[in-house]
Amino acid sequence: MKSLLHPPRLANKRTPKLLLLSLLFSAQVGLAQTKDPIVEAIVKEATQNSQLESLGHELMDQIGPRLVGSPQMQQANDWAVAKYQGWGISARNEKWGEWRGWQRGISHIDLVHPRLRSLEGMQLAWSPSTKGKGVTAETIILADVADSVAFQKWLPTVKGKLVLISMPQPTGRPDYNWQEFATAASFEKMKAERTAQTEAWRQRMSKTGYTARTLPVALEKAGAAGIVMSNWSAGFGVNKIFSAYTKKIPTVDLSLEDYGLVYRLTASGQKPKLAIQAESKERGVVPTYNTIAEIKGTQKPDEYVILSAHFDSWDGATGATDNGTGTLVMMEAMRILKKIYPNPKRTILVGHWGSEEQGLNGSRAFVEDHPEIVQKIQAVFNQDNGTGRVVNLSGSGFLHSYEYLNRWLAKVPAEIRNQIQTNFPGMPGGGGSDHASFVAAGAPAFSLSSLGWSYGNYTWHTNRDTYDKIAFDDVRSNAILTAILAYMASEDPTTTSREKSVLPVNGRTGQPGTWPSQNKPTRRGGLD
CATH class of the missing domain: 3.40.630.10 (Zn peptidases)
Structure with missing residues (x-):
């Protein structure tokens, strides 16, 4: 980066231009x-x-x-x-x-089996309301299948279940905390295990034949009671909160800590149940x-x-x-x-x-x-x-x-x-x-x-x-x-x-850089 008040280097006719820039600099400082x-x-x-x-x-x-x-x-x-x-x-x-139009209401998510605990979480934007007494159901983990054909055979098992679709994080401590307190060997081991786990989960998702956007819709069509996820933001107590893709069943995000708890209970065969009350109101156009x-x-x-x-x-x-x-x-x-x-x-x-x-x-x-x-x-x-x-x-x-x-x-x-x-x-x-x-x-x-x-x-x-x-x-x-x-x-x-500068060659394509094109806005959103 150039320092403040320092114009870019100019080629050719060097002495007159340097003099001009020097005068410009002096004038600006003055x-x-x-x-x-x-x-x-x-x-x-x-x-x-x-x-x-x-x-x-x-x-x-x-x-x-x-x-x-x-x-x-x-x-x-x-x-x-x-x-x-x-x-x-x-x-x-x-x-x-x-x-x-959509209005957020109260989100309340509780673990009701095998023990009682109020969980930290919330519904995603535009999530459908649970209405009435809410949804109480057993949890199930997104299956690790061989391919999309096998996934289609597995899909009916989600009926009436809350499906866990996020990878459980191996640690709830951000890297800076590990770096401060862990041994170098322990830190490197954790990172290697996390990388391997992340890749394995990426493959698990890929083999379903769906994307992060289309998978919740497929689970909804298969009769799932709701979608449970955790979008950790690599810091203590912090998650990203975006939008739901379901139209009839709730989509909720749990904190890393509580998602990990529910995931481990599910994986160990404890058949945990969650009660979800996620109120919201559709407001039309x-x-x-x-x-x-x-x-x-x-x-x-x-x-x-x-x-x-x-x-x-x-x-x-x-x-x-x-x-x-x-x-x-x-x-x-x-x-x-x-x-x-x-x-x-x-x-x-x-x-x-x-x-x-x-x-x-x-x-x-x-x-x-x-x-x-x-x-x-x-x-x-x-x-x-x-x-x-x-x-x-x-x-x-x-x-x-x-x-x-x-x-x-x-x-x-x-x-x-x-x-x-x-x-x-x-x-x-x-x-x-x-x-x-x-x-x-x-x-x-x-x-x-x-x-x-x-x-x-x-x-x-x-x-x-x-x-x-x-x-x-x-x-x-x-x-x-x-x-x-x-x-x-x-x-x-x-x-x-x-006047626009000549943009550098795109390193990926080898083609000359081009000025961004003017894109049209979406003037009717979320209504399809």
Whole structure:
């Protein structure tokens, strides 16, 4: 990666260009050292009058997770509009599609034989309700058969049973814990056994002739009473919580510890029984929205600086770091800008996108529905990978991005700026988050990439992504960064270049790299 304020190496006519770059660098450093009253006021407002904690409490604790199609998603949309309007910012909910409406109810899972124990677990999103007294049934382990023919012969045995379809983990301790306390030989032995067990389970699944998506449906058709799984996220007490594929029987996820207990009891012939109460409500077809707010530009109102974060989440917890924190950053930046910089040159627009988790659908719909805005974008700043302070900024493949991004970054306080590594021209985002929707359409859009804070294991799509995982000092830093970047992009007398870099050859195919194509959103989801 390139260091901050350091443009890419230029070939040919070396001396004049080096002189030009040296002058550019000196000018940018001089600019950074010149105090800007707007920048100073942004920093002061963010540090002395921060609204982040109260906004986080309202969104994560009071509203909760924001699964597309859920009442909480609609509640969050309306809440955000009210917040913006209370700050004097024009805001609206813009419909872009429809989704299967679903409302989570109480999950209660108990071991009732051979002993009693309440188990830690929950139904997956869009799991059918158990209704009435729920489901009580014996458990059975997914068979290890020779091939798909043998599996079809085995399938009738699942009738009336709860089928365990996940591999039991050999250890509930994450690797860092083993590394700290185990002998080297013991650690290596565990890893070898786990690798062999994982491969054996992969083959077991493969020989059924089904995939992780189609297997639950086949078991449901064969008369299973329910699906029990455990999607461990390689950390203490943490599982990934995604969606169910069954339509009539419940699909539940158990903690590693309790899944292992039930699996061992089943394997040893104890014939354990579980009682599952998984309440949920089907809500038919419901509209889906993006929440849009804007501070109108005074000199170039038809040119746009866009702040971007997806609003939806999975609902294993409350979606605090994916992407509650990105949402808070953009809301706080807009609040600060309205107070400190109420008359921007260009329009500053914020998009809180719906259904990012199912394929960037909200932002793709916005790009498709608003070509007049996309054609006039000065820059998009997107944040969507956890609570950490921003430490990476890529040029997204735009050849001259180093010129304007470095010019804007020069105004950011050194304690924030110096932690950011830049990479120019970088590579265009292929679909990891909503900036990719704009990049595919040729608009300069950039991901504000954050420090990890164990995001991948502990909070990304997990049952532990809650308010207490937010590092508010880092989020505050990101709000300051975003507000200053938006201010600088709005004020810049020049329009950003959209010239694309020549992408490197694809190492796998040997073919020249190609710019990501613009994909259509799914505008009617979960209804097939």
